[in-house]
Amino acid sequence: MVQLIFLGSCVHAASESDAAFKARKAQAQTNFAQLLKATDLKRNDLVWTSGDCPVCSPLNGTTYPDGWTTPPPLHHNCDCVIDVQPKAK
Numbered sequence: 001m002v003q004l005i006f007l008g009s010c011v012h013a014a015s016e017s018d019a020a021f022k023a024r025k026a027q028a029q030t031n032f033a034q035l036l037k038a039t040d041l042k043r044n045d046l047v048w049t050s051g052d053c054p055v056c057s058p059l060n061g062t063t064y065p066d067g068w069t070t071p072p073p074l075h076h077n078c079d080c081v082i083d084v085q086p087k088a089k
């Protein structure tokens, strides 16, 4: 009798490979360095904006550098972005 057992791990369709994640993170850090240079932090806030990212939801709405200093993505499939918003007066 032949028994077929599938032991594959559950791979979510949208899951991201390590290589893709590292590349995305490296690119994000380059982009963020440019954004920091281009943004006047006296007039604008860099606001963490999470999509449907439960891991990062505590960071949602917090600003650089008090709330966070490392730009997204923080983890695989992280789809958070940084918004530039004029500071409230």
Ligand SMILES: [Zn+2]
Binding pocket: 050, 053, 055, 056, 072, 073, 074, 075, 077, 078, 079, 080
């Ligand atoms: Zn995230």
